[in-house]
Amino acid sequence: xxxxxxxxxxxxxxxxxxxxxxxxxxxxxxxxxxxxxxxxxxxxxxxxxxxxxxxxxxxxxxxxxxxxxxxxxxxxxxxxxxxxxxxxxxxxxxxxxxxxxxxxxxxxxxxxxxxxxxxxxxxxxxxxxxxxxxxxxxxxxxxxxxxxxxxxxxxxxxxxxxxxxxxxxxxxxxxxxxxxxxxxxxxxxxxxxxxxxxxxxxxxxxxxxxxxxxxxxxxxxxxxxxxxxxxxxxxxxxxxxxxxxxxxxxxxxxxxxxxxxxxxxxxxxxxxxxxxxxxxxxxxxxxxxxxxxxxxxxxxxxxxxxxxxxxxxxxxxxxxxxxxxxxxxxxxxxxxxxxxxxxxxxxxxxxxxxxxxxxxxxxxxxxxxxxxxxxxxxxxxxxxxxxxxxxxxxxxxxxxxxxxxxxxxxxxxxxxxxxxxxxxxxxxxxxx
Amino acid sequence: xxxxxxxxxxxxxxxxxxxxxxxxxxxxxxxxxxxxxxxxxxxxxxxxxxxxxxxxxxxxxxxxxxxxxxxxxxxxxxxxxxxxxxxxxxxxxxxxxxxxxxxxxxxxxxxxxxxxxxxxxxxxxxxxxxxxxxxxxxxxxxxxxxxxxxxxxxxxxxxxxxxxxxxxxxxxxxxxxxxxxxxxxxxxxxxxxxxxxxxxxxxxxxxxxxxxxxxxxxxxxxxxxxxxxxxxxxxxxxxxxxxxxxxxxxxxxxxxxxxxxxxxxxxxxxxxxxxxxxxxxxxxxxxxxxxxxxxxxxxxxxxxxxxxxxxxxxxxxxxxxxxxxxxxxxxxxxxxxxxxxxx
Amino acid sequence: xxxxxxxxxxxxxxxxxxxxxxxxxxxxxxxxxxxxxxxxxxxxxxxxxxxxxxxxxxxxxxxxxxxxxxxxxxxxxxxxxxxxxxxxxxxxxxxxxxxxxxxxxxxxxxxxxxxxxxxxxxxxxxxxxxxxxxxxxxxxxxxxxxxxxxxxxxxxxxxxxxxxxxxxxxxxxxxxxxxxxxxxxxxxxxxxxxxxxxxxxxxxxxxxxxxx
Numbered sequence: 001x002x003x004x005x006x007x008x009x010x011x012x013x014x015x016x017x018x019x020x021x022x023x024x025x026x027x028x029x030x031x032x033x034x035x036x037x038x039x040x041x042x043x044x045x046x047x048x049x050x051x052x053x054x055x056x057x058x059x060x061x062x063x064x065x066x067x068x069x070x071x072x073x074x075x076x077x078x079x080x081x082x083x084x085x086x087x088x089x090x091x092x093x094x095x096x097x098x099x100x101x102x103x104x105x106x107x108x109x110x111x112x113x114x115x116x117x118x119x120x121x122x123x124x125x126x127x128x129x130x131x132x133x134x135x136x137x138x139x140x141x142x143x144x145x146x147x148x149x150x151x152x153x154x155x156x157x158x159x160x161x162x163x164x165x166x167x168x169x170x171x172x173x174x175x176x177x178x179x180x181x182x183x184x185x186x187x188x189x190x191x192x193x194x195x196x197x198x199x200x201x202x203x204x205x206x207x208x209x210x211x212x213x214x215x216x217x218x219x220x221x222x223x224x225x226x227x228x229x230x231x232x233x234x235x236x237x238x239x240x241x242x243x244x245x246x247x248x249x250x251x252x253x254x255x256x257x258x259x260x261x262x263x264x265x266x267x268x269x270x271x272x273x274x275x276x277x278x279x280x281x282x283x284x285x286x287x288x289x290x291x292x293x294x295x296x297x298x299x300x301x302x303x304x305x306x307x308x309x310x311x312x313x314x315x316x317x318x319x320x321x322x323x324x325x326x327x328x329x330x331x332x333x334x335x336x337x338x339x340x341x342x343x344x345x346x347x348x349x350x351x352x353x354x355x356x357x358x359x360x361x362x363x364x365x366x367x368x369x370x371x372x373x374x375x376x377x378x379x380x381x382x383x384x385x386x387x388x389x390x391x392x393x394x395x396x397x398x399x400x401x402x403x404x405x406x407x408x409x410x411x412x413x414x415x416x417x418x419x420x421x422x423x424x425x426x427x428x429x430x431x432x
Numbered sequence: 433x434x435x436x437x438x439x440x441x442x443x444x445x446x447x448x449x450x451x452x453x454x455x456x457x458x459x460x461x462x463x464x465x466x467x468x469x470x471x472x473x474x475x476x477x478x479x480x481x482x483x484x485x486x487x488x489x490x491x492x493x494x495x496x497x498x499x500x501x502x503x504x505x506x507x508x509x510x511x512x513x514x515x516x517x518x519x520x521x522x523x524x525x526x527x528x529x530x531x532x533x534x535x536x537x538x539x540x541x542x543x544x545x546x547x548x549x550x551x552x553x554x555x556x557x558x559x560x561x562x563x564x565x566x567x568x569x570x571x572x573x574x575x576x577x578x579x580x581x582x583x584x585x586x587x588x589x590x591x592x593x594x595x596x597x598x599x600x601x602x603x604x605x606x607x608x609x610x611x612x613x614x615x616x617x618x619x620x621x622x623x624x625x626x627x628x629x630x631x632x633x634x635x636x637x638x639x640x641x642x643x644x645x646x647x648x649x650x651x652x653x654x655x656x657x658x659x660x661x662x663x664x665x666x667x668x669x670x671x672x673x674x675x676x677x678x679x680x681x682x683x684x685x686x687x688x689x690x691x692x693x694x695x696x697x698x699x700x701x702x703x704x705x706x707x708x709x710x711x712x713x714x715x716x717x718x719x720x721x722x723x724x725x726x727x728x729x730x731x732x733x734x735x736x737x738x739x740x741x742x743x744x745x746x747x748x749x750x751x752x753x754x755x756x757x758x759x760x761x762x763x764x765x766x767x768x769x770x771x772x773x774x775x
Numbered sequence: 776x777x778x779x780x781x782x783x784x785x786x787x788x789x790x791x792x793x794x795x796x797x798x799x800x801x802x803x804x805x806x807x808x809x810x811x812x813x814x815x816x817x818x819x820x821x822x823x824x825x826x827x828x829x830x831x832x833x834x835x836x837x838x839x840x841x842x843x844x845x846x847x848x849x850x851x852x853x854x855x856x857x858x859x860x861x862x863x864x865x866x867x868x869x870x871x872x873x874x875x876x877x878x879x880x881x882x883x884x885x886x887x888x889x890x891x892x893x894x895x896x897x898x899x900x901x902x903x904x905x906x907x908x909x910x911x912x913x914x915x916x917x918x919x920x921x922x923x924x925x926x927x928x929x930x931x932x933x934x935x936x937x938x939x940x941x942x943x944x945x946x947x948x949x950x951x952x953x954x955x956x957x958x959x960x961x962x963x964x965x966x967x968x969x970x971x972x973x974x975x976x977x978x979x980x981x982x983x984x985x986x987x
Binding site for chain 3: 204313350
Binding site: 023024025026027028029030031032034035036068098121123124156157158159388 | 768
């Protein structure tokens, strides 16, 4: 009898709850394709010497370049708080800023500083993240700023920031008919360039190992191309290929143990895998056409490469164990120099359409292709390690420069123009 | 030689001839030496014109489509104007009804007031009458009392004056007079009683009449009330329609305001779902936005909350009737469920 | 059977035979440098022409190859008398050693976009290079292939090499030993002209012949 009572009581309550007043429900199924507006307030500074770097400006530039944020200009800021209690939220709402970054730099002694920063949500008036007492050396001020940018980017987008990464690139300066070639490394924003190799003969195809400790590149010696591997920290260099004919397009395997390279010693350009430990070559392609520009898939099981076995050059994929080849790109007049995003989702190529060469993005899931760039004679796309941006070489005002476009194509910018011609960018991996 | 011997030519000749004959016959009959009859194909005329029904061609169909579209548009416009008209008429009717109601209310109130006032006056008049009567009676009693006192005093005097002779006669006469007076008094009292009875009867009658009147009034009041309720129900029905329309337009307004401020994070996918409870203040500002059901992704949820706070004040909410606001907008639910993302 | 039908079949059969007999062995997707049939027919002609010419004159029209690519061994002097092969050869070498053979001869050869076919106008000069190399077995030639700036660098390296190899093949057909030839590519790395227009691109699509 008790059970029945409980049951009927429960049933009644259920019915009654159903009779409760119906709430207004609104469903929202689309949103705004907008940049997230955010303000980076100049950090307060306490010290005798001049600030080694404008930390807030570096953070602002990083976030703007990522293609996901819109920065409130400094000239519009009504106040410059450095602590949350000084933030007048109404001011920032007026400026239509959703988030605000505030901070301070304190000089401890001639070469030591302390940085504090806070990311605040203007709409809910809550602190998202707060850090104090970051110890920084004067020479590391830029790195500290990039570190803060990475943190903010991750908090606001869920994606790991790539602001503390670096880029390799080749410059050609001087007499155009006989320039000096330099292989250089710089911060991802183009600052603090350093020369790694200098030569009177061409350098091309620089590339990073997956831990960022080694690089590989092609350099001409006695008018013939050789492939080199170099340890960045020590500068120690090893020549790994100098065969008759082509030696080119070296690409590191994800496990760092092998290099895919292009040799034509057996008659025409083919792809080989060079094992660094055993120094042995393993031939991967076997076709009378041109097979070149290999790039490893993130899981290391296959290599995408350029081949004109079908007439015009397109991208193909070869399975390393079975050597089976299948075609990957089908759009445009031709596709060359493929690179995959770290999640294996997209393929970035140089595609030609109606005589124009642009950077194209192909979705490997549904085959959709999107042209990312509108610049002129685009080549050598290199993907950031977080898969969000693509750096490539292009011409601007008749000169070779580097440019960056976000993977969704929304934001584009050019790197500060170095002297001479700049080409062949290679984006580093994350430095752990 | 015999025909069938081995050396004669007869049999071979016969066989050979028959073979040749056979072949000739076969070739004549079975094999067709004629050319293939391909030439017949060329008998068709060079030009074949066909009457094309334009309504079946793409162009024709497009023309039809366009016509249909224009028609549909006109129809839609017509319907819209009709709807608008209807709506306006309904609104106007509502207004009129409301006015009517108000007027009737006023009238009723006036009537009731009058009745009340009349009642009061009647009661007052009665009270006055009663008082007067009582006063008159009191006076009468006083007078009577005085009279009896005086009579007593007189009687005493007379007794004192007429001691012996006249005492008895006087006493008798006085006794007679006293009796007479008593009788008179009794008569007077009876008379008074009679009058009293009449008066009471009259009063009772009056009360009955009043009660009847009250009943009649009650009836009238009830009927008026019923009519009023009916009108109110009608007004409420129209109110509900108006409210439903207002809810729809307000939902649309809120939806649009939030949608234009909702910035999805890079890893958002179609089908993710966050549900928020939004609490509004009567000013139209958002008091609080709470996550009632998370999508599983904190960043996605946070962006939804941000979008709501970014909305700012909705002036239209502050213009609502407080009861309507309270009932519908004090707390609403919003579901964020993107369907337009490329990923 | 009808005559028509027989006739058709005969024609088809004959054509098939002809085609089968004439099919080339070239398998490059980018049309190869010089078609073999052409070389053969040319060779057939030249055996006759060769026998009339012995000196290294500018009006030498021979392509120098008979069926097996050897120079004809019958030499006739100006009067039509047969001269001993050895004597003639010695005379020739002497003349050849003077590098007059290559004076005024083009060293740079140009190509159409995305092609590695030796143009007809280049064959004459290349033939002279071939002759020189044949006459000087110790001479080493480097063929440096180039591409214009369009397209990606490593693909252009391969394209440059393909052009150099086309010239190399042409030379070997002329009798040059493979050991004397090295094909190298510079891709787009060493342009002659720096404009971003058709004429600059044309100037950069080239093979340079260099003697080491």
